[in-house]
Amino acid sequence: MPDGGQSVLDVRDLVTVFRTRGGEVHAVNSVSFHLQNGELLGVVGESGSGKSVTMMSLIGLLPSPPADVRGGEVWLGGRDILKISADALRDLRGAKVGFVFQDPMTSLNPVFTVGAQIMEPLIRHMGLSKAQARVRAAELLELVGISDAKNRLSAYPHQFSGGMRQRVMIAIALACDPDVLIADEPTTALDVTIQAQILELVKDLRAKLGMAIIWITHDLGVIAGIADRVMVMYAGQVVEQAPVKELFANPQHPYTRALLKTIPAISGPRQDRLQVIEGQPPILAARPSACSFRARCPHAFDRCHAENPVRRAVDANPVGRGHDVACHWSAGHFDA
């Protein structure tokens, strides 16, 4: 959904640094992106690429120290939420921004009933009474496809399976009708058949509620099925950004291309040998001064070792609105 819609979230030049005993780790390096109304933005990257840290730092979920959000702006609802007080931020979290975490086993409190945990944000943010919250909580459970919702409210998390717990997490995140839902690897801990159920549920909820979603994952297959637009991250930077069909049909960054080739397909011809990306992702001890991918890149040349590429537009749209890539090398036709 490029253009047309309005941005609900606008992130500019976000920088997050972790201070550790061994020195600084630059986890997020000048990340800029925006999220439009009703859009699903997929964020792809390997572990350590900074995708979760980006999302957690923009709503103040990282403990400081060691984390230090060093710069940038995050515009949500007409305010720069990096500059507001902790109390104001607390009013925002759960109300305007919902968060679904990766592991449904550890993100629910085992000593409270499922109902109490869904009712908590309703009472805290919406000012509902306990009785009203209970009715609404039952509606939410039904919305996320849990049958016999009224009775299930008094169940404890351990009585639910992994897929059902993730449904509960989604219900909590949706409780206050947020503008933005951030889902951090919500299906990674689930089996494929359960993952398929959750993906189906999210598609359904988007059609009903129309909130904007940021979906963090390392699984390009999941992204292909649900995202409108994709952002590829590597070493704390956005290396490529494009509408989903464009990205899969015409990837520009050597990392994106390699990533697409390294996954074996479930159908179609079978490769005799898997393509690999040699080497390891880097750990950045300082602000990148050269391309972070250069050591693993088959196309690296002199300029890549001297200058960190900035994002440049690939099509006619401005950077961030169409297809852009952070690479010095001009890619030709992609042959999957």
Add this chain to the structure above:
Amino acid sequence: MLDAPAHPGRTRTDTARPLVQVRDLKMYFPIYSGVLRRRSGDVKAVDGVSFDILSGETLGLVGESGCGKSTVGRALLRLYDPTAGSVTIDGEDIATLSPGALRRKRPTMQMVFQDPQASLNPRMPLSDLIGEPLIEHTDWNAERRLARIYELMDAVGLNRRFANRFPYEFSGGQRQRIGIARALALNPKFIVCDEPIAALDVSIQAQVVNLLEDLQDRFGLTYLFISHDLSMVRHIADRVAVMYLGRIAELSPRDALYSRPLHPYAEALLSAVPEPDPNVAATRTRIILKGDVPSPANPPKGCNFNTRCPRAFDRCRVEKPDLVEVEPGRLVACHLYSPDTRHAGSTGSPEAAIQARPEHFQQGAPK
């Protein structure tokens, strides 16, 4: 042996002799309850599984978490004592070997574990980690051991300079290479790979899978490759067994299974795998299974898949289907494929069905 050519082509299954024969393997874990801790039931993690693995092939074992696939792998190497059934590896029944004989047998069968972080002793340097099996099972002197350690490090692509480093100094992919080197140390014939790539990033997964394939070609290894990643199993396996709730639902050659799964569960499982192509993803029909996997402590009566099966009918709710060959090389445990005439009144175990026609397994060889 390390100077063998790297790529003598994919002729893994030129000898169609089964190296591993599993017959009606059962692995129950007791549940104790009440004040007196009386045995009140069993978790039937593996409930009557039979298959063969041919020499030099890779058998993929797939299924969702809790279906018993890791338990099968561990019971095969007798890391668990199986409740019932036999596991014959290279002519000896592992399930009944005496402890001494089992120890002598260990070098021929090894395992690569899922979590390379947890399976390596953090206080041992790399050379000790890889050399440990040599100390345990050979009487070699230190010099000879070190030569072998270096040889193994070369084979799995670890720099010899790393020999004195500790596990924390390595990345996940490198740790998995250490785990593989350990498994290779004693020249095994058979390696159980229990989710060896599940803990790794996608770009590292391909490196490890390519390494496993290269080693198989060089040393003629036989793999049982346990994974929940169906697209990776399609890449590495020659034949694939799909497990559900402690039983094998379908066992077919790889290409046949992926192009036309026969068992309704295999079909649903394959359709649930997301395709990394937005155009295909938009047009593909998915079978969304309802509900969750039932508890293996209390599996449903009849076919264990009947509670979620979109094609279940009355017979499925009362009678367990046997794993039988329905097409050459393809074994399926489903009533949809067994004409009543052929199975009237049959209550035989899968073992009986297999032993009635032992050539089933021989026909499973691809190419």
